[in-house]
Amino acid sequence: MLAIVKIAGQQFKVQAGDSLYVPHIEGNTGDKVQFSEVLLVDNAGALTVGADVKTVVTAEIVKDLVQGDKVIAFKMKRRKGFRKKHGHRTHYTRIKIESIA
Template sequence: MLAVVKIAGQQFKVQAGDSLYVPRLSAKTGDKVEFKDVLLVDNAGTLSVGNAVNAVVKAEIVNELVQGDKVIAFKMKRRKGFRKKHGHRTHYTQIKIESIA
């Protein structure tokens, strides 16, 4: 069974047993979460799309905070002495999909 689910404004293609990184969720490690915003379900070749989808994706929080790679934004104007350096690391949550019901 395959599903496309919307989590924190992004769409993810998931199957039972998948482990993926999603934008930071406010939940603790070991918590069970449900995602009700399912956009598409493929059940043995039968597609359900839009309002016909009556599925819920259940997942468990594996790691509540995972930091992404460091991203550096550097601005400079030549001959002016202007240099600006900003950096950030995006926060993610690691989840494991338990079932699609």
């Protein structure tokens, strides 16, 4: 069984047993999370799309806060002495899909 789920504004293709990194969601390690905004379900070749989908995806939080790679934005204007450096690290949550029901 395969599903397309919308989590924090992004779409993810999931199956039972998958482990993936999603944008940071509230919760602690070991908590159960349900995602009810399922866009598509493929059940042995039978596709269900749109408002007909009545499926809920259940997941467990494996690690509650994972930092992504550092991204640096550097601005400079030549011969003016202007330099500006900003950086950030995006926060993610690692989840494991338990069931699609």
